[in-house]
Amino acid sequence: MRSAQLDSASYAGKLQSWASERSSRGARSAAVDSPALLMKELAQRELLAPCGPQRHDRFARTCELARVLGRTCPLAVATTVLLHVSSSLVLISRYGDRAARERWLAPALRGELLMAGSAFTDDDIELHRSHNGLELSGIATVGLRSAEASWGIVLAQDPAHVSALMLVVVSVAGHGGAPGSHDTRPGTIRLTGRPIGTDHLLGEVQLADGSLDGLIRESRIACCEAVVTHLEAVVEETLAFVTRRSLGTDVLARKQVIRHRLVELIGRREIASALLAKASCSIAAGHSDAPLLAAMAQLVVCDTASEIVDECLQLFGGRGFLTDNWVTDSLRDVLALPLVLGDPMQLSEAIAAELVGGAP
């Protein structure tokens, strides 16, 4: 127990020291940061493995990492790394055989390989088996900062096994936006007609056991942690701006309409953060209300993020329209958040359905 505490304290210490270093470097700009770069840094500083799939306290560690990434990185970079760590690597570890782990997991934990943010919302991908191997049909989405990613995992339906979904590793090289760009728009991969070796089939997920849902939930909540801390940084940056920008005879911050708007945004963020804390605790404790609380947190965080970033940019006036302001990158990133956190309309309907005791 004591050694676990020391271990935990040491991880937190390393994380904080890395965060301070990044802050002093001003690494929040999308132009100077990338998921691949970040993965290398994390691996070099031994900050990646503790969040890796073998750890029993993986979720807590990932949330810790998420909070630091959210404060110090562009949001798309942070969420891409978090999806890679908390989703793709766990899937390979859990479902892949030894060869798969050696091929994808080991280099990933060394920071040498990046998996694209997996798009589990694609529901029209089918897996067909032939004497040549496997063939997929359908279109997969690759989101966020996946330009440097070489592989991704898709969920495919095998018509012969309707009670399970197949996890397949596919090459995504060249589909996640132009290399070197910080494009966060989702790219698509046409899978039809591309033969895939059987060694790319990680395994099958039984739909009834809910384990995949749990994993996706943890991954999305970790991303929410990054979003909420990122929003804190956005509000602080905005506050700093309005306290030095003049309008008429005084600084902007002294105008009542500005003050009230800022306070409202701070309130929205704190409220989202409180719900997120509740959802995280529920997940960590394995409570039965975790799915509902997580869905609520995802929805509230997604809504809050777009509202706060949009309103903050508005307070920047003309400066909010220039790309040399890192908050403008954040707007582009929050527009892509439904890809990561789930479709708000579907989440909203699922939550509403809970009230009448059934799925929508």
Place this chain on the structure above:
Amino acid sequence: MRTDGGLAPFRADVRAFADREIASRLPEWEEQALLPRDAFQLFAGAGLLGLHVPRALGGTERSYKAAAIVAEELGRIGAIGPCTSLFAIAGVVCPLLVASGSAAQHARLLAPIVGGTTIASIGITEPTGGSDLANAIQTTARRTGRDRWTLDGEKLFITNAPIADVLLVLARTRPGIGLLGMTLFAVPATAVGLTATWLDTLGLRSSPTGRVRLRDCSVPGSAVVGRVDRGYPPVATMLQRERLLAVVAGLALARSCIDATGATASGDAWRRASRTHGIGRLLAEVEAGRAYAWALVDEVDGGTVDVSRIALAKATLGDLVRRATIVCHRLGTGHATMIERGVLDARAISVFAGSSEMMRDVASARLLSTVPRARAVEGVR
């Protein structure tokens, strides 16, 4: 992180009390726009009037978290009116008397108030302003004769005033020095020069609300509660606690309205309605609000009263409660009376104990406490 701690049995008792004793009587109280004296006996019987009164003085000596549980359970059944009347006494008057009152006042006032035989009220708000106490308090108290004070002024929106037996009145005793120079007086309703009249309010029908006029109202020196000129600080602290309880009760009301709406909905109609009105999103927002409010309750329970964050919660969540009840009312699927009452009561939550706008001012004051007043020079925006 919200937990009831060891208070789960207490919550169960309060829930049973609210369902058994209050829910069945509430429609009649609302219809008749009154809260009978019997109601205070009910509260006393459940030990709720003396929540924050030491056992030695006849109370039940519960924590702030327990008070929040009571507020939440009353909010859950839509009893915002009775909740308001209860906490004017249990949340403000009694703690003030316990903290600042003399032993004689404890004996004379506290015991019958906790026992529900004496109804109390707290008079702060005035016609010239709401919770901006520093500027709004114009009621004066001046020394007249040997050990007597004379009060003059007017109080508005005073909970329980029309039926109160005793009123705590905050009055200015030293004009011109802002928040200092105010004193708290315990004035009997029978005092010559005091008149309390009913106000006809939109919501909170079952919480008697009134106007109090003080004209040459003479009280003895023994009416002073606490120290002369030092009446404001304890009142301000109680006000923060009251604000947060109002939010907790309001959010429970909002959640009940959403649940009631869902309970009568079915199938496709519900799916359509939830899509159109974003009921799932609303439910998530209300639950987020509850998580935040309970985080603050935990803080207050631990001894930290963050004025700025409580004001923030009051403003943001008060407005959310208002919006939530209106959306539920629009859906119109059932429980019309409860939801309609919720819409009207919710308006009070974002107004009393400091309006949302006032609260945003309070919250932003701390936010910008470091902003220099001097004009910045960074070009034209």
